[in-house]
Amino acid sequence: MIVTRTVAEFRAARDELLAGGQTAREGLGLVPTMGYLHEGHRSLMRRARAECSAVAVTIFVNPTQFGPNDDFTRYPRDEARDLEACAAEGVDLVLAPSIEEIYPEGACTTVSVGPLSRVLEGAARPGHFDGVATVVTKLFAIAGPCRGYFGQKDAQQLMVIRRLARDLVLPVDVVGCPIIREPDGLAMSSRNVYLSPEERSQALGISRGLRQAEAAWVDGVRDADSLRALVRSEIEAQPLARPEYVSLADTETLEELAGLAGPGALLSVAVRFAGTRLIDNVVLGG
């Protein structure tokens, strides 16, 4: 496994790996991450490993997607462990660059993905998706033609990235991969390490609420308000949990559903436990 720190090193190693004139986008599988890798990230690497002839992982905690009150500086980092995880999954190439390498001096170019970026996570975290869209555009430009693997856990992020790849005509296939959960149901997240044991236990209300709403939908409950209320009551039953939003929205536009929820609707939540913010979701009938 080759670990690179600069764009030039990464591109040289990529060209070496793909040598032989392979230009098909199936050649390279790209797994962009912010590090502190867990089983969710590893599932993306395994999928890429199975589908692509070379697999690259980027590890970069992107400052521009954090707001001034977000957890950029305390975001968990453990590069040595991350590199072990990559090696164990058969990754060929890692890019772990400095901030200056990704944001050159005087950088002032921003990529914005319209309305999709302004609701839900975008409303709660102004500027967040501009930061995501900008860094992902750069990572795709660095990688060149590829398949890009992203988790469904960040459902809105996945939608934003699909939209930008299509809108900017990037030579990238965006592949969404299922949420990976702990055995008790908690969606895997690098931020789970912030939780106290009590918060960790109460956080199960999130996946439980989503599961109950999903089961209700399967049983024929279609009223959007009722489904949202099911999730909300399960979360609010946890004294340490403060729900930021419980959304049931159209999967294409992310507009909140007013009446009935058909198959494919996205039921998603953000919940705070003190300084820790968790998100989770389920696609109804998905």
Next chain:
Amino acid sequence: MIVTRTVAEFRAARDELLAGGQTAREGLGLVPTMGYLHEGHRSLMRRARAECSAVAVTIFVNPTQFGPNDDFTRYPRDEARDLEACAAEGVDLVLAPSIEEIYPEGACTTVSVGPLSRVLEGAARPGHFDGVATVVTKLFAIAGPCRGYFGQKDAQQLMVIRRLARDLVLPVDVVGCPIIREPDGLAMSSRNVYLSPEERSQALGISRGLRQAEAAWVDGVRDADSLRALVRSEIEAQPLARPEYVSLADTETLEELAGLAGPGALLSVAVRFAGTRLIDNVVLGG
């Protein structure tokens, strides 16, 4: 010469042209244009032809860089003549796409290049450079690794494109090429066809003013206000000319110079003749 209408056709033809595993960015020379090609565009094609193993021209009148009061619908078009010009210059590949091909349904992604985009042309034409940056990012993504050729006539556009290519880490070398002028000094522009004979004659005040200021600078005049005044008085001596701005600015930041103008300063103007807007510039000591 292969003429393509879709991104997929273009990419297939490009891969064919560059076959043999050539991945160096010198392989492809890209000349993005809005068509109605003149000698200025042809000089870009010749430069690309001399420097690259394959040359591609795009012909696309980009709607998003025109404001509501701009001349998008009446912008001159003559594809048959453009294709002849490309063929005559030894171009290998043309992309002349529909609007829908470049802006897929629901497209809502915008690329913005900070402060550089908000002065001069950006102040006169709000949103103009977001449109330019967005379409050029797409065209670069369509082309893949390449050298991109742009004229110095649109000096600020060239700066914006250099900045975005650097900021987004695109695998593109941006090459700026000298302004091409008519024998009498008028900078070549597709918009020159709008000018009445009288306007055409008075428009010479623009290049004359720039030349006089350049000569004064060479003679030792360094005061920015004096240099701007020289240009302005020459333009204002033309009764049909309405100068929009006469700028003498830092070449890196485009901030207006307050005191003395050193080598490399950009002296640029925008002038209206009735419905026609012309721009021109000179780099002092350049």
